Amino acid sequence: MGADDVLLEIEDLRTHFLMDDGVIAAVDGVDLRVRRGETLAIVGESGCGKSVMARSILRLVDRPGRIEGGRITLHRDGGPVELVGAPSRLLREIRWRDIAMVFQEPMASLSLVHTIGSQIVEAVRLHENVGKAAARRRAIEMLDRVGIPMPQRRVDSYPFELSGGMRQRAMIAMALSCRPSLLIADEPTTALDVTTQAQILELLRDLQDEFGMAIMLITHDLGVAAQVADTMAVMYLGRVVEYGTAEQVLGEPRHPYAQALLRSMPRLGRAARTRLTAIKGMVPPPYARPAGCAFHPRCDRVVAGRCDVAEPRLIPVSEPAGDREVSCLLYEEDK
Numbered sequence: 001m002g003a004d005d006v007l008l009e010i011e012d013l014r015t016h017f018l019m020d021d022g023v024i025a026a027v028d029g030v031d032l033r034v035r036r037g038e039t040l041a042i043v044g045e046s047g048c049g050k051s052v053m054a055r056s057i058l059r060l061v062d063r064p065g066r067i068e069g070g071r072i073t074l075h076r077d078g079g080p081v082e083l084v085g086a087p088s089r090l091l092r093e094i095r096w097r098d099i100a101m102v103f104q105e106p107m108a109s110l111s112l113v114h115t116i117g118s119q120i121v122e123a124v125r126l127h128e129n130v131g132k133a134a135a136r137r138r139a140i141e142m143l144d145r146v147g148i149p150m151p152q153r154r155v156d157s158y159p160f161e162l163s164g165g166m167r168q169r170a171m172i173a174m175a176l177s178c179r180p181s182l183l184i185a186d187e188p189t190t191a192l193d194v195t196t197q198a199q200i201l202e203l204l205r206d207l208q209d210e211f212g213m214a215i216m217l218i219t220h221d222l223g224v225a226a227q228v229a230d231t232m233a234v235m236y237l238g239r240v241v242e243y244g245t246a247e248q249v250l251g252e253p254r255h256p257y258a259q260a261l262l263r264s265m266p267r268l269g270r271a272a273r274t275r276l277t278a279i280k281g282m283v284p285p286p287y288a289r290p291a292g293c294a295f296h297p298r299c300d301r302v303v304a305g306r307c308d309v310a311e312p313r314l315i316p317v318s319e320p321a322g323d324r325e326v327s328c329l330l331y332e333e334d335k
């Protein structure tokens with residue numbers, strides 16, 4: 001894939017929370033790109049900034065969070081659009097139509113007091129010049145497409161009348177009703193049982209094939225990432241530390257954090273008796289980013305006097321195919 005395939009480009013994104021006790025640098029220099037039609041999984045331990053990074057794209061970060069710097073460029077058909085600092089009017093135009101987002105908890109984006117149908121109708125009519133009847137037909141069609149039985153009846157249901165799995169399907173229907181080119185899915189299956197989780201992942205894959213959209217999937221579950229991702233970015237303390245195809249990152253992780261993360265996860269093609277190893281130490285408190293490489297206090301390959309001093313950059317490492325990036329001094333030495 002070439003540079004022309006890039007749909008969304010994130011450069012040095014920094015989103016901080018200014019708290020009474022100090023600054024939480026939740027996202028602290030993220031570089032990343034999403035290509036058209038691909039599934040990019042963002043993985044990493046809880047608190048590493050996955051959600052804040054994703055919410056920053058549509059400027060949905062909770063207060064007192066603020067984007068402090070960086071660029072987020074959306075390559076639309078009409079040309080590139082810069083999202084950081086874009087007027088709210090432009091962002092409203094982009095939400096749903098170009099980029100839609102679904103969350104772990106559907107109730108976070110579905111209104112309790114409106115029927116599913118009326119919410120989809122509103123989203124469609126906000127962005128497209130269609131009448132009420134046509135928008136309602138689209139809503140029924142989408143509910144049917146995401147596997148909600150009796151969509152003609154369900155269109156008039158309230159979210160609380162549906163089961164958790166059905167609510168998640170309804171949210172996906174709403175998110176895709178304007179045919180976005182990017183769907184951001186933040187832990188979309190975490191709250192669901194294993195069977196429903198598998199069904200929703202399969203649904204997302206089918207819809208992606210049908211609509212040709214890209215998916216940015218945020219998950220702490222490497223098993224989920226392995227099932228659906230084309231490419232993967234591993235985040236640690238607000239930065240991407242490794243990026244590559246899912247095959248490369250899962251098969252042969254380079255960054256010591258990515259290696260440790262994989263060793264700490266069950267399944268993923270390992271013999272049943274292989275022991276899982278917890279990652280050494282704890283994620284440091286968010287106010288206190290360690291100097292040098294933020295992972296060095298937990299790293300089993302730390303080089304004293306270097307890793308605790310110099311900040312590694314995310315740089316390309318040579319691979320036979322595709323691009324692969326790692327931020328670790330061990331690989332800078334190869335250069």
Ligand SMILES: Nc1ncnc2c1ncn2[C@@H]1O[C@H](COP(=O)(O)OP(=O)(O)OP(=O)(O)O)[C@@H](O)[C@H]1O
Nearest residue numbers: 017024026045046047048049050051052062063286
């Ligand atoms: N509203 C907020 N106010 C203050 N700090 C926040 C807020 N939201 C997130 N943070 C902080 O930002 C950091 C990144 O959080 P984020 O939710 O992005 O992590 P995550 O990787 O998505 O983890 P999880 O999977 O647990 O959601 C954490 O230190 C978190 O405490």
